Amino acid sequence: MAWRPEEDGLRQLSEYLKNSLSGHDRDKQKEAELMLMNARNNNDFVNYLTYIFSTPELSRTLNLAAPSLFLIRYAAAVNLKNHIKLFYSQIPPDQLAYIKVATLNVLRDANSQLRSFAGTVITETVQQGGLLQWPEILQELLALVSNSGGNVSVETQEGAMGALAKVCEDNRKLLDKEFQGQRPMAVIVPKLLEFASHQNPRVRTFALGTLKSFIPQKSQVLFSALDVYLQTIFQLASDPDVQVRRIVCQSLVQLVDSRPDMLIPHLEGLVNYILAQQQSADHPELALDAAEFWLSVGEQDQLRDQMGPYLERIIPVLLAGMVYGEEDALRLGGDENNADVEDRVEDIKPQFAQTKAGRGVVSVKDEESAPGTPQRNGTPQPNTDLEEGEVDDDDEDEDDWDDEDPENAWSLRKCSAAALDVFAVNYHSAVFNIILPYLKENLSHTLWPKREAAVLALGAIAEGCMEVVSPHLPELVPFLISRLSDEEPVVRQITCWCLARYSEWAARLETPAEKQRYFEPMMEGLLQRMLDNNKKVQEAGASSFASLEEKSGDKLKPYVEPILRQFTECFRRYKDKNMYILYDCLQTLADNVGPEIAKPPLVELLMPVLIERWNKIQDDSREMFPLLGCLGYIAMAYGDSFAQFTPPIFDRCIKLIYANLQQHMAFMSGQTVDQPDKDFIVTALDLLSAIIQAISPEKSAPLVQNSQPQFFDLLSFCMEDPTTDVRQSAYAVLGDCAIALYPSLDPYLPKLIPILIRQLDLDAIPDTDSENGFNVLANVCWSLGEIAARAPTSRLDSYVEPLYRGLLSLITNEEVPDAASENAATALGRLGLTCPAHLAPFLGELAEPFLQSMSKISTSHEKASAFVGFNNILEKNPQAMEQSLATYMGAIAQFPLKGRQGQEYNDVRASFARVIDGFGGLIGKERFEGFVAGLSAPVRAKLRDGYGVGVGGGGA
Template sequence: MPTWQPIPESLNQLCGFLRDSLSAWDKTAQKQAEMMLLQARSSPDINNYLAYIASNPELPPGVTVAPDSWGMVRSSAAFMLKNNVRTNYKKIPAESLAYVKLGVLAALQDPQVLIRTHVSVVATELIKRGGLLSWPELLPTLMSMLSNETGQFSDGAQEGAMSAMRQICEDSPKMLDRELNGQRPLNFVLPKLIEATKSPLPRVRTQALQAINIFVPRKSQAMLNSIDDLLQHLFILATDVNADVRREVCKAFVQLVDARPDKLEPHISGLVDYILSQQKSDDPQLALEASDFWLAVGEHDKLWQALDPYIQQIIPVLLECMAYTGDDIALLGLDSDDESEEDRAEDIKPAHAKKSSARNINKAGNAQDATAKATASFDKLLQGMGDDFEEGEIEESDDDDDEEEDPEERWTLRKSSAAALDVFARDFKGRVFECILPFLTNNLKSPDWPLREAAVLALGAVSEGCLDVVSPHLGELIPYLVTLLSDSEVVVRQITCWTLSRYSSWAASLTDPAQKSQYFEPIVDNLLQRMLDKNKKVQEAAASAIANLQEVAGKQIEPYAGPIIQQFVRCFGKFKDKNMYILYDCVQTLAEQIGPVLAKPELVNALMPALIDRYQKVPDDSREIFALLECLSYVATALNDAFRPYAEPIFQRCVHIIHANLEQSMAATSNPAIDQPDKDFLITSLDLLSAIIQALDGNGAAELVNSTNGSLFELLGLCLEDLTDEVRQSAYALLGDCARYVFPQLQPYLQSILPMILKQLDFENVLDEDIDGSFAVINNACWSAGEIALQHKKGMAPFVPDLLQRFVELMGNPRVPPSLVENASIALGRLGLDNAELLAPALPTFSEEFLAAMEDVDASEEKATAFKGFTMIVGQNPQAMEKTLLQFFAAIARYRDLTLRNPIKQELHDVFQQAINTYKQMIPQFNDFLAQLAPADRQALTANYVV
């Protein structure tokens, strides 16, 4: 260490503060210590003091903290030092940084594991902030300590070096693989890490593998060069006596499945035996890592097919691992009757507004495309795998206390095995069912509930892959499963709901009324009953199953809508907050499937009072409002004019939420002390306004808009320029709906809104890192521009040149996805309906792209109006079609539309005929020209038009 020495009084004071800052039993002392430490951060020598404390194994002279507290004080010093480096690295003097680095290297050799671990984090923070060149001797020093070729380093020092190296690999993988002075550090580091897996120290072997596993999926050249060497070491380590080492070996094999499956294929027989042996380990984490191997292999066809000979070995192990273990049962805390207990706020997942679909003109401008639903899918059952960070991204909140994890959301051996069984069943079908049949026979009626539950889970897991071979048994299985909905065990009732939902498509597809009565109706009736189970988890499972059943049954659910809604109403009166979310999903799924049938008086009069009652109880700032407003959007769309009696207060509340959110946003922009509001409140409110305007159509919607005295469009203008993509996406959807249904109210605001559309359509403003979100916004901007063009007619003239430029840029840019090219083309065609003469001179710049885009667009009113506008442009400048004329005639010949209303269909036919007549006069050998068309196209043209 350098010659710097602490002042004894200051050192003693600081140690006291560090100790007291961790004093859980004296809150006053803790608060005072935290304040003093905050002040101490401004001292120029603070990091020297912290490094001195962290790196000293012995209590320094004059320090009065109790000797048994010294370890705690040192850990606290290392923690504070890490935070100082993270937040103030550039302000730390060079001489202080040098002292800290030497202190870190000393502390990495400390006898205490905890100190070495904390100081490893300081080391990686120094590298993250300053880069490798700021501490060029670090990696060679760590490698020297790790290899211990001179024998001078203790076991603790080797473990400390490995701990720091693993931490650096984890936090700065890109930095290690980036060229520095003509070399990539990873080329030097990776072979050393592989060599370190031979260490006699289990902790070093484990952490070396952890570091290696960071780089396997990255497929860097250094890793690809080392694959063969790594495999040799893995095969040796596969029999390591240490379970932590074997866990990392299994993880490495999982990573290699994706990185180099070809390297594993020759060893598949041995790998199957090894993975199965580890999956049966008493160590739950090791067994889980092994089980995940099957899911990884399922993503690679050739390697997956290589498992074919081993199906009869693998499936029984998966089944064995699907039963709840004693530890699982203890974590679940199987409270049976908890229906009356209020949900804790922390038990309710933070709700987020679902991103509304981009307007797809190819589907008649329907903004209410189906969104991802929380149904009883396999993903729903196996939730909780967690979100991986983006490549190279570091979690900045790692200092925060970990939130208590819901045991049901942990990724477990049981879930991994069930998911693997599902994948095996999809591809190996009947052979898998043969393997599980003895398990089902022995355990479906077992008195041991974990085995009974596992058998029901297995039956659900194979439902999609093995349906053909399971179907002959369903006549017996379905009635038995229905009885299990009344099982005395909560988890059996819960899993039975899910398994029945997996077979609901089979039951819904039955055409024989007697069979429907025997199987489908009991499923519906009993799942509905379970929605009022005395256990909240069973309620959730049953509601999720009903949502899924409604979705797969579609229109066939209509005859049961009455009893279903009655039960939903009871649930609104009984469910606690957490289960309300799945109940909203049930309601909106029913609305989506039965549509206008929901408007029957006996249905709407039963459902709406319950929904409105809940709507009145949920405050504006509750996150539950997202799910509720989305549900109301589906209901409004289904009810159409029957929603009118409920529309005004809901409409006004949405406008109020938007106003309050924008007001807070503006306040937060000017005053950093005010938090920015959650944009999800804006998104769901805008989407519901869209749904209500669509539902009420015409006069009803106009009355609602008028009641806002123009504030709706002022607020909408602000949303159109919001910085959040999802807000603008929903705002442009609402703008298009206003153009379609309440244009007279919108028209006075177009002079300010149309420039906003032009700005949004400028592809140059799209950022690469958010390109997908921007495309969705531009989609809706195109759609709204087309809707406005239909209504504003000649009023669009001042904006035609700029709109033309934007549309042509989008249509001709190879980075733009085909769906957006189609939408831009249709908007441009519609612009031509009343402004053909302004667009005609530019026809050669877009005719080819327009016609190509139209080939894949389904027949719709949008396509018809766009083609009519385009043909009118052609009529203004027919000579400009010289290069694309044959393509144009082929498009006319292939145009088919059997669903449009007669006026639109006839208008399009007439303009096509006018175009044909024009070219008949212009082209002397017209029949010879038509002879260039494909025979089918020429025949269709002759049959439908006068040529």
């Protein structure tokens, strides 16, 4: 007997479902959501949801109008899908069977959204239970699309094809595995190829899109039918439906990435087709899909090198695609002078703290693109999976683009510019020769969209065509500088970016006359745009000036005062959003010119406006992140001169860290507080690190000793914080304190060393975050080495064995990255500075891995210090070196002997001399000389020249 609902329960649950989507009455919505959660306890909850979702006749039973019925059924579908996702294992078999039958029936529903959501429920059921729990679903969906019985409506075919597409895309790998000797894909692919020629364009689109989703995994089944697949794609290339042609273009892009060899015989036709689709003025999404073909081609050697004969056709189409469309031009043209208008909160993009690179880890700074730089975000995909509370029109293929801001959206214009950049990098002068007449015609065009696109094109080819463009730059750069005064803000904006692309050329000019003619006007022009009356031009000017700073380095030293004068005026005039890039400009300047900005008149010029901003910003403002980071660079550039500003800054950093840690504890204990943003701790710790490095210990020690809460107590919590970025910065601060403030640190070592030991456990690093975990580990080892270099024996002797075991495990584990392993070896060697007797019994075990790790590290004072410690251990147990003596002698030979560098390493050389002399006495002069004679010639020469070995003496 089929399950039937009780009318009262049905009516009540339907009311809850309708109210759960009642966005205009939040109280009613919350109550409904709570009642639905309670309803889960009813054994028939799933059956009720399934019945409501799958029963169009519900309107008669409950006397509902069509809009209300749709919302109730839709809400039931959403809740059913989420219940399957969360509680699949708890759903009884009979209810699962009911879901399967009923959901398939919904594929025949008249409403397209409900048909679409039926596919979502089917997909979730397969996802949670596995295809083996519902193997017949594929055949049932295929039969519906095929209309094998002849009684299936076009709408049902469409719904079934949508469901099949969802199931296939979510189970791609599973479908390509063998079950009972057959791959489901072997059945599906031929059917999809058949459906790709279906009379319904929606079915064709789904079929093609599903086949496309199989390409990246390089399915054997699909690739064995690749000729048929290509033939199908080519047949649909002229399909009257735009969405079908979009999928054709996207499929070609996928094939370029996966099987470029298959496309080579068809290049002539492909180029013509892509160019035709790219010029579909009425269909910008199709044009964008086509343009992405060139970006993929540029990443494939096999196809990239074949594009030369087609450049004369491709480049003009790309240039045309870079011109703002009529609607965008109307929206952007004559943009207002809005520099005095306050920013809205939603206009300010979230900023995040930069992760502090591990000590001993080479940090590669991410180069942020200036405004206008082409960036590829990928092709947006249709939204096929509605989530709770979402209502999506299945008939509208909406893309996740920001239609409100064409400058920020990934568009045909940006894609075309990016493709031009790719071709310029690969074909250099050939591209420039094609583009040169275009530039001459359009750089001074009376229509601003033409001028703007020409400037964009000139910037796009900068990287690839620099060599051939350079002879023209003496003429082009002054022209571009004049464009900085263009009446259209959009042209001024793109000109800033374009000049930044050529700033390296200007920065490399050597003669005073050249600098005066090109570099200084470029610098002055960008500085002026930083105070433009349009905020977007301000942003572009600031971002481009930051790029100029990076390319110029210390060549900016003669210009620091006028630059800082402009920056201080920006601080006075900028609204909140542009402050972020202004901080970047200031910290880049400080990083490049260093103490040059620390001259008293310049300090008096900058710091009042910076402190004014510091006082204005609230502790919970996200602007605090770039401000703290900027102050860190200022502190390092000022050095001890920064001390006069540190007390309130240091105190506020302590308070920020303390408040964040308190909020974290409250959140973890279940109190009704928001989860804290740990970037506040990271940026505050990084600034404390910079202050401790910058100012003298006499001035920093009182700050540390008198902080409230106590500095090292607070640091100990950060050292065990669950967030890796916090721990990484905390250990950087710990190491800095060991270097600069060891007397202040010493009393807290009994509390901090056990924490350090716990961090050496590799099992504590989660597999999901191993990269960041190893960066933390590198800082842990670095800070431990700095402590070991200064702590007395009495502070470390009771911890030597666990420290040794932890460090050795890192050195000997091949999965540990070099940065962490080498820092661990350095720390282990430096432990021998104060605890050699405690480590001597382990020398036979540690010598070889220590020496191997040290061989990878370039000569430095830290490495020298580690060898002095190692030599101390060796002198306590020289017999243990028998197996590693040759490696050790090679390590000695790596250190410089003469000149200024030789003098810098006198301590370690004296230590080596003692060890060599000791070996001569231990095993006898003649035997030791014989051993040395068996070493390589370069090592023998270094030992002879530096330590007198082999010239009649046993040591230096």
